[in-house]
Amino acid sequence: MEATLKFNLDDFDDRMAHLRCVKSLDMCLVLLELRNSFSEMENKIDGMELQGKPPMTLNELIEEFRINFFETLLSQNVDLDELIT
Secondary structure (H helix, E strand, C coil), rough: CCCCCCCCCEEEEHHHHHHHHHHHHHHHHHHHHHHHHHHHHHHHHHHHCCCCCCCCCCCHHHHHHHHHHHHHHHHCCCCCHEEEE
């Protein structure tokens, strides 16, 4: 079996569809890394509880996830604005 995708790169909508197809693996890698970061954060919280340390606040968790999210996008060369334009 074979499949071929064809895009008219002179057409803006086709060019955007092409870019999204080309970046699909990068986006999957971002999602996989973020899924793993949830597990790491859970382990970190569990470790803090076992050590008797105060748990992270919701704001600290959100900030850590936000930083991780943008670092992951950058490391995979994914620009969400470019893909949504």
